[in-house]
Amino acid sequence: MLNILFICSRNRWRSLTAETIYKKHKTVHVKSAGTENNARIKVNAKHLNWADIVFVMENHHKEKLMQQFPNECSNIEIVILEIPDEYKYMDKELIEEIQDSVSCYISDKA
Template identity: 65%
Template sequence: MKNRLKNILFICSRNKWRSLTAETIYKNNSDFNVKSAGTENSARIKINSKLLVWANLIFVMEKHHKEKLILNFPDETKNAKIIILEIPDIYRFMDNELIDEIRISVSEYL
């Protein structure tokens, strides 16, 4: 049985390599609405309350991203499903290894 359309949010630090790659991989999948953001002030798209409330499922690349979300958005994250992917900041946008890591890490949740 198909799930209803899920709103999926990918988060890394600057939203330039990891989370943007994840968004790019999944954005054309008709089962999901996908967005990405970053936790740093220098992020391409900075995380905000509206994005967190929009998301049914939030994937963060590292533990410190989840900690930052909970610290800065306690109300929005109280009941949120936040999954830590454990993908370090060692890749560039759309690196093949990064794509593989994201797909493998995310697959069990989608």
């Protein structure tokens, strides 16, 4: 099983949608968190130590993780999905964009 962490700013729309899409997947465990203080679930070192791979929605999320958690980030792959903050939770376009972006890491076979 692969442990996957999805990160956006507030963990309300993008990363939460990604977690919802993959939470019943048979080959991965997923969690999501946000980088902002007002995030639904704020990312911490424990999240990063748990993850095998981290998907961030934008480059500034990766920069924030690297700045706040340099030791934890040194041993994991962080992939920037380049999905802008212009979607609501479970938007059809957002779901498609997430699935297209992570398909080379997670098979669509749930």
